[in-house]
Each structure stands twice: as C-alpha cells, then as structure tokens.
Amino acid sequence: MTADDEEPSLLLLHGLGATAGVWADLRRHIDWPGRVISPDLPGHGSAPWTGDYTVGALAAAVSASCHDGERVVAVGHSLGGGVALALATGFFRPVVTAVVAVGVKVRWTADDVAGMARVAERGVRWFDTEAEAVDRFLRQAGLVGVVDEDHPATVGAVVQEDRRWRVAQDPATFAQRPLDMRGLMDAATCPVTLGAGERDAMVTESDLAAYVQEPRIAAGRGHNVQVEDPSWLAGLLIDVTGSPG
Secondary structure (H helix, E strand, C coil): CCHHHCCCEEEEECCCCCCHHHHHHHHHHCCCCCCEECCCCCCCCCCCCCCCCCHHHHHHHHHCCCCCCCEEEEEEECHHHHHHHHHCCCCCCCEEEEEEEECCCCCCCHHHHHHHHHHHHCCCCCECCHHHHHHHHHHHCCCECCECCCCHHHCCCEEEECCEEEECCCHHHHCCCCCCHHHHHHHCCCCEEEEEECCCCCCCHHHHHCCCCCCEEECCCCCCHHHHCHHHHHHHHHHHHCCCC
8 A cells, every 4th residue: 555545644723722622522523544633733732832823833833743744634723724724835744635624714804913912912811720720711712601621622721830820822822913815725735625603703604705615614603613513523524535534
C-alpha cells in the first residue's frame, strides 16, 4: 500500500477560547479509519503561550502534530476553521486533502476588532475557586448552557497558582484580526466545505454563501455546533470525505 492509498488522518482544530476536549462528542460519533489528531491551539489548554496567535503562526504550530507529508482531513471550528484553511494552502507540514470549517467568522467590523483587542488587554483574571475559573472558561469559549463543568472540554482548561485559579488560555489570543477569507479560499489546494449553526450569532448562511455555493447549515443550532449536534457534524464529515466514519 502506498501513502496515497492510506486513509488520511483526521485533524481537529478547536476555536478561540476552547480546548481540544470540545471534540470528545464528535469522536464518539465517528470511527475514523486513520489517525485522529486533536491538539490544543497555542495559548489554550495545555499548549504553551507563544505570544504569536496569528492564524499563520497557529497553523505552523499545530502542523508539528503531523508527520511531514501526512495526508489529513482538517476540521476546524471558528478560529480553528481559519487555521484549517491556512494549512490547506500547502505551505505547512501536512498535505490537506479536504477542509470542513464550521462557525468561521468571515465578516468583521471595526468595532469587532477593537472589542477583541480590549478583551486581550484586560489580562489574566484570578479566581478564588476552581468552579469560578471553570465558569469563566465556559463563558469565554461560548459554552455556557451547551456543556456542563464535567465535560471533557474543561479538562486542562483552568490552572491553579498560589492557591488561586485562572483560565489556562492566554488573554492575548483574543487579539485576532479579520481573516483574508477570499485569499485563503483561493489559495486552498483541496475542496473546502463551510458550515454553521442556523442560530450562530457570528456567521450566517448568507455570509458563507459569498465563498461557497452550498453552505451546510445545522438547523436550530448555534455557534458550537460540534458540541451541540456532533451527529450532524459527523454526518457532514462522512458526506464530504466518503469515509465510513
């Protein structure tokens, strides 16, 4: 069997403020025939704080989780979707054979950018209890009311220092700039599928329709569709890749 005959690996990239644990539900809904890779993005969870959280820098960092020339299907949520698209340009270690990006914010205003910068500038917030820090993590990740404090997404999401607790995420990660979505789409060397929850407050079907002919929309779901409806995303992944899942 040649490398091209082997099943591609599945690379799962979480969104801003989250951890790799958000993919736990999807992983229970699929039986991927190849390797499954789900790293924490730099500045999140167990990953180190690097100070450089541009999409290109994140793509370079997570590509280290892949072998040189490894064929992967890149599935990304929100910021992770932007990272998946950057990897699909072919300038990084893995060879991306397909991208499935859900909940990617493609339309930004000046207020959006300024608001993100203000959040980043606030710095680390400290809490007296682990429960308070976990609650803060869930709010930052947009997971309040979506998962509870015992969900795998919370594993490694907070840390204790000197009897106080904080979210593991580097606040500097919030200082994101708008994606060059058109540039990324044009540079992609593989098929790209864009999707979102019907009730996603960050991106609409019409936003995505500017970039793909048929955006995939999860009825009744919000921004964190990979957690809200993992069976929908599993079905989309199977449909896109032809994998038995």
